[in-house]
Amino acid sequence: MAATYRRPATGSDGTHERRFAPRTLPDQVAEELGAEIVSGRRKAGERLVELDLARDFGVSRGPIREAIRILERRRLVELLPRRGAYIKPVSLKSVADLFNVRTALSMLAVRTMATTPVESYIDTLARRCAELKAQVEPDDPIAFARTTTRAVKTIARGSGNQLLVELLTDLADQTVWTTIWKSPLDYQTPEIRRLSADLMASTLKAIRQRRPNAAVTHLGELLEGDRDRALATLSQIRGEAFDLSALAHVDETGAAPTTIAGSARTA
Structure with a gap:
């Protein structure tokens, strides 16, 4: 009820x-x-x-x-x-692992969509980008986070990979993903929201131009920044130290993650 x-x-x-x-x-x-x-x-x-x-x-x-x-x-x-x-124990590392798995799946989705997209979802992603742009100035980080999540889901659907869509849905429904966004963990300033909205718009542009490497780079930067800021906020809330420099990231090829300290990003 x-x-x-x-x-x-x-x-x-x-x-x-x-x-x-x-x-x-x-x-x-x-x-x-x-x-x-x-x-x-x-x-x-x-x-x-x-x-x-x-x-x-x-x-x-x-x-x-x-x-x-x-x-x-x-x-x-x-x-x-x-x-x-x-x-059960919930470590910050387990939260980081969740972000990393979601990012890896999203990288596969955006690469596929930028290569052979389901065309109707390009228009849907454009609407999500417009929504993000409109949410830059209003002080509602949770609403911005929800729209970002919907944009990522659109990319998954636009890849045409139904298993990938189901895996991302399971991550939301059967992990702490939904729960951790109960409080604002990211997107807490207009500057951060503007940067994230611009990165999603750049992702859309790369998809339209059929440039999968660029699409992976832009969406990866958005999601990794999201992860790092959310973990920093959780670390502060919980009063626990967490080494952000050791977090993994995916390069533009979507290859296996390496550490931030041990690699350079490809533009």
């Missing part, structure tokens, strides 16, 4: 509230709990007690039970027989 709820106040003055989009209650609870796990507000090994969560969220135990199952699919929670649900 689609519904919304208002979580009890949590701010020091007793007035802080969280509001959710009109989605199912289990989805809403899962997103909130997941965000708390990823940010470190809930620790690895902590037991999730349905009765306590139902009271905290102001819902019945049914939606809580379903939310926990959603978090299990996203690899954030482990369900142990006769013991209950426990939070």
